[in-house]
Amino acid sequence: MRAERRGSTAALFGSELLTLFRRRRTVALLAALALIPVLIGVAIRLAGDAGSGRGPAFLDQITNNGLFVGVTAIIVAIPLFLPLTIGVVAGDTIAGEASHGTLRYLLIAPAGRLRLLAVKYLSAGVFCLAASLTVVVVGTLVGWALFPIGPVTLLSGSTVSVGEGLLRLLGIAAYVCVSLLGLSAIGLFLSTLTTVPVGAMAATAILAVVAQIIGALPQLDWLHPWLFSEHWLGFADLLRDPVQWASFADNALLQAGYILVFGALACGRFLTKDILS
Amino acid sequence: MTGFAIETAGLSKRFRAQMAVDGIDLAVPSGSVFGFLGPNGSGKTTTIRMLLGLVAASSGSARVLGTDMPRGVGSVLPRVGALVEGPAFLPFLSGAANLRRFDAADRSAGGRSRPARVADALDRVGLSHAADKKVHAYSLGMKQRLGLANALLVPRDLLVLDEPTNGLDPQGTREVRNLIRSLAGDGTTVFVSSHLLAEVEQICTHVGVMRAGRLVTQGTLDDFRSTGAVSVRLQTPDVADARAVLARLGLTVDAPAGTPARAGGPADATRLVTARLDATPPEAVVAALVAAGVRVRGFEAAHASLEQRFVELTGEGFDVVQ
Ligand SMILES: Nc1ncnc2c1ncn2[C@@H]1O[C@H](COP(=O)(O)OP(=O)(O)OP(=O)(O)O)[C@@H](O)[C@H]1O
Numbered sequence: 001m002r003a004e005r006r007g008s009t010a011a012l013f014g015s016e017l018l019t020l021f022r023r024r025r026t027v028a029l030l031a032a033l034a035l036i037p038v039l040i041g042v043a044i045r046l047a048g049d050a051g052s053g054r055g056p057a058f059l060d061q062i063t064n065n066g067l068f069v070g071v072t073a074i075i076v077a078i079p080l081f082l083p084l085t086i087g088v089v090a091g092d093t094i095a096g097e098a099s100h101g102t103l104r105y106l107l108i109a110p111a112g113r114l115r116l117l118a119v120k121y122l123s124a125g126v127f128c129l130a131a132s133l134t135v136v137v138v139g140t141l142v143g144w145a146l147f148p149i150g151p152v153t154l155l156s157g158s159t160v161s162v163g164e165g166l167l168r169l170l171g172i173a174a175y176v177c178v179s180l181l182g183l184s185a186i187g188l189f190l191s192t193l194t195t196v197p198v199g200a201m202a203a204t205a206i207l208a209v210v211a212q213i214i215g216a217l218p219q220l221d222w223l224h225p226w227l228f229s230e231h232w233l234g235f236a237d238l239l240r241d242p243v244q245w246a247s248f249a250d251n252a253l254l255q256a257g258y259i260l261v262f263g264a265l266a267c268g269r270f271l272t273k274d275i276l277s
Numbered sequence: 278m279t280g281f282a283i284e285t286a287g288l289s290k291r292f293r294a295q296m297a298v299d300g301i302d303l304a305v306p307s308g309s310v311f312g313f314l315g316p317n318g319s320g321k322t323t324t325i326r327m328l329l330g331l332v333a334a335s336s337g338s339a340r341v342l343g344t345d346m347p348r349g350v351g352s353v354l355p356r357v358g359a360l361v362e363g364p365a366f367l368p369f370l371s372g373a374a375n376l377r378r379f380d381a382a383d384r385s386a387g388g389r390s391r392p393a394r395v396a397d398a399l400d401r402v403g404l405s406h407a408a409d410k411k412v413h414a415y416s417l418g419m420k421q422r423l424g425l426a427n428a429l430l431v432p433r434d435l436l437v438l439d440e441p442t443n444g445l446d447p448q449g450t451r452e453v454r455n456l457i458r459s460l461a462g463d464g465t466t467v468f469v470s471s472h473l474l475a476e477v478e479q480i481c482t483h484v485g486v487m488r489a490g491r492l493v494t495q496g497t498l499d500d501f502r503s504t505g506a507v508s509v510r511l512q513t514p515d516v517a518d519a520r521a522v523l524a525r526l527g528l529t530v531d532a533p534a535g536t537p538a539r540a541g542g543p544a545d546a547t548r549l550v551t552a553r554l555d556a557t558p559p560e561a562v563v564a565a566l567v568a569a570g571v572r573v574r575g576f577e578a579a580h581a582s583l584e585q586r587f588v589e590l591t592g593e594g595f596d597v598v599q
């Protein structure tokens with residue numbers, strides 16, 4: 001009917017990303033994440049080394065090499081801050097639209113239920129990447145500004161150049177991003193269950209904490225391999241020589257499993273849901 | 278094309294124990310302006326949600342633009358513009374940004390023409406000057422206008438408008454009326470739910486009336502009005518004589534209205550007498566009145582107003598039925 005080139009899913013995805021990242025709340029979440037490496041860097045700069053063995057891993061390395069600020073910040077952010085921000089973004093995906101009433105207008109546009117769900121999940125995934133990159137990149141910049149930078153001594157004792165050190169930092173950001181994709185899928189599913197976004201956000205964040213508590217209980221050993229948080233701290237293997245990709249692969253496989261299961265649950269729920277908001 | 282833009286058969290929706298929509302057989306002719314009436318809670322919005330594939334019917338079927346819903350959502354909805362239960366937008370985006378977002382969701386809408394189409398739609402509803410204002414700073418009527426603009430982003434074959442003039446100022450209401458007329462003139466079918474019967478009377482060619490989930494009547498506006506009883510309104514000072522004559526002719530005479538219709542001398546004041554005319558021709562009534570020496574100062578035989586018909590069909594009670 002219309003001669004013009006038809007709009008694509010990329011257009012919807014682009015519009016979704018624009019909406020997400022222009023939103024003040026998203027910017028505030030990323031700013032809060034950026035604050036973590038800044039705090040760590042400034043505190044160590046002012047107070048000096050706390051002496052080895054105390055505080056998060058790598059903390060005592062920072063005064064020697066600023067490149068470790070980002071790594072330390074990631075370790076600090078992983079248990080709570082990162083899952084919290086993911087909970088907010090993933091929990092809001094569908095429930096937020098429902099609470100604004102915009103879900104019905106997106107669906108009669110028509111966005112297509114499956115297409116909308118996919119686009120919503122992809123943008124949550126982009127937020128995961130933005131969040132982990134924010135911590136690592138701001139951490140590196142802070143380290144660069146406040147501390148000497150030099151070749152990086154790896155966990156296995158050998159040393160790599162600054163350039164390779166930076167590459168490995170990017171690898172860590174990628175690892176952390178992948179780590180959060182399973183949680184995002186859980187948040188997406190929870191978001192299809194309710195029209196109250198805060199409920200889905202809180203439930204997602206709480207699940208992240210519960211998973212880590214279970215992971216810390218040796219009595220529940222048998223459950224550990226199935227926890228989405230099981231490999232969250234495994235990125236240290238990217239700081240060995242040679243790089244231990246096995247933990248990256250294990251983590252990716254586990255997260256893919258979560259994406260499949262909770263993605264299917266979200267579809268099952270959302271594709272047939274009565275939109276009454 | 279079947280000749281019907283919307284056709285349903287036994288369409289029903291049950292919410293737990295309650296039948297919100299109870300087996301309705303709607304037939305909305307292509308090219309009509311169809312007024313969908315009914316008291317609060319009678320199931321209008323629920324019906325619209327089913328037609329648009331937002332809600333699954335508990336039983337029955339619906340065809341929109343000749344295609345079964347909700348199976349045809351992807352192919353039919355690009356040709357349908359809709360306002361469902363009031364407008365809804367992301368408050369932190371501008372009016373124009375909200376429209377671009379909904380337009381990007383429509384796969385059949387091209388990206389290159391998007392800015393022009395958004396500007397055009399905003400212009401049609403008189404919102405050009407507020408295009409870049411955040412929606413949280415919009416007034417009720419401005420949001421309503423933006424909702425209409427969203428329905429008009431691309432040329433549509435069918436518009437489904439749930440209370441489109443809610444919250445609009447008199448100018449806005451008149452604009453919407455003109456807009457609906459001009460769209461209908463271009464061949465767009467308009468399915469509009471409204472509580473403003475005066476509006477409906479002015480713009481609709483067809484009406485359907487819902488009551489407690491059932492469609493109690495549907496058809497052309499003229500048929501709808503003419504099926505109601507014809508009543509006579511007589512202006513005369515000779516009330517007692519007139520009532521006697523009318524009663525003798527077999528008309529059901531209404532109880533006398535208390536106050537004079539027009540100020541005059543107390544004995545000579547013109548008063549209003551109303552009665553229901555059944556089979557008697559109006560001219561016979563006038564002849565009988567004049568023959569009996571009743572001073573006829575005004576006489577009108579007319580169909581009941583839309584409001585009277587509406588109340589006849591849906592009941593006097595003010596309480597929401599379900
Ligand atoms: N989400 C829901 N859950 C349960 N019942 C509902 C729901 N939505 C609507 N109903 C019921 O369905 C019936 C029809 O509601 P609907 O919104 O279709 O009425 P309406 O004709 O649009 O009324 P109005 O003129 O007030 O807009 C009402 O009795 C209402 O209580």
Ligand SMILES: [Mg+2]
Pocket residue numbers: 321322323362439
């Ligand atoms: Mg309604």
